[in-house]
Amino acid sequence: MIFSWLEGKVPRVIFVKKRMNDDVLIICAENLSIYYLNSTAAFFIELADGRSTVGDIKKKFLARYAVDERELEKDFVEMIRDLQWKKILTLE
DSSP, rough: HHHHEEEEEOOEESSSSEEEEEEEEEEEHHHHHHHHHHHHHHHHHOBBBBBSOOHHHHHHHHHHHHHHHHHHHHHHHHHHHHHHTSSSSEEO
């Protein structure tokens, strides 16, 4: 499964700037595109401190949200791909 490969990776944010507006995080990516992230993606970005692995972040999500673990893993794969595509996040 793809998540097992991602689990040990360390996500690092690579955007120019960010600003919170209620529950929406507004990101200006390296390519100067503007993206609006929901509270779930904003929480992921907050936890992507360059030290925590995707697995560490998953544990914090499970502690905060009542969600099925396998569903969360699937959602993480999609979210990480989307954030990488938008040049907001990289994996190390």
